[in-house]
Amino acid sequence: MSSVSILVTGGSGFLGGALIKHLAKAREYSLTAPVRDLGVTLPPDVRLLPTTDLNEVTDWHLALVNIDIVVHTAARVHVMKETVADPLSVFRAVNVNGTLNLARQAAAAGVKRFVFISSIKVNGEFTRPGEAFTADELPAPIDPYGISKFEAEQGLRELSAATAMDVVIIRPVLVYGPGVKANFLSMMRWLYKGIPLPFGAVQNRRSLISLDNLVDLIVTCLDHPAAANQTFLASDGEDVSTTELLRKLATSLGKSARLLPVPVWLMSGVAAMLGKRALAQRLFGNLQVDLGKNQQLLGWTPPVSLDHGLSLTAQSFLDSRKS
Missing domain, CATH: 3.90.25.10 (UDP-galactose 4-epimerase, domain 1)
Incomplete structure (x- = not known):
């Protein structure tokens, strides 16, 4: 039986690196990781490809050859001390335009499933006492990061409806784990x-989520039939x-x-x-x-x-x- 080919973006990051190491141990997958630093420490069987910034013109042609599933963990992340004058435009350039550029090329290349790591910030910033966010309630992002993730989700859903590629959206709460x-x-x-x-x-x-639990949920969503075109929240x-x-x-x-x-x-x-x-x-x-x-x-x-x-x-x- 041939292995499933998976492209994991953000392979040098906290989540992407942990996911790749977990998948490599399973030996059921052929793994490709586009990274800026080819000297990053990843399992030896992982195919490393040099990449540039994540934006609307990034060429993913070589990275997507024979790929079955894309797990997109790379993003411009939320920062406590923002320094740019227009944060939303910068978040959009990476998290919206960069994501949708990758997804369009993935769909054109025949990728079957696109797993997008979004954020609980799409739901909002807080819950009322005794209440909890659910995956399918009306989103209410407030800050530029959350808004950019929500806009990316919207674009991915539109793309999935127009192509044969499934989309799975996962919104984690704060992630902790070794190396946090x-x-x-x-x-x-x-x-x-x-x-x-x-x-x-x-x-x-x-709510919090450990790195191990988030990786386990992502792995579950790689091929579960019921995950297709669904949104899931992630916590411990x-x-x-x-x-x-x-x-x-x-x-x-x-x-x-x-x-x-x-x-x-x-x-x-x-x-x-x-x-x-x-x-x-x-x-x-x-x-x-x-x-x-x-x-x-x-x-x-x-x-x-x-x-x-x-x-x-x-x-x-x-x-x-x-x-």
């Missing part, structure tokens, strides 16, 4: 150093408060969390004065997702628990400090 960067890494550093943090009285509920299926998350993470690091019970209303007010409302929303607001559709259509539930995912992440952090 940005705010999650900062939290681990603070906890490891024993820095007192004013987050001891936060009673919100937030366990929601925690910011306070609980920090305590669990500290335990995984072998540390005691020094969390001060500062009132949320006070921290939110200070954040507003400092122009950090978005950060306060992520720290103190709710963002929950419903995985009912995943179970119903795919029979999928997260294989890795939140505690185990945090343990793997913390151990990777500790190992990195030794090396």
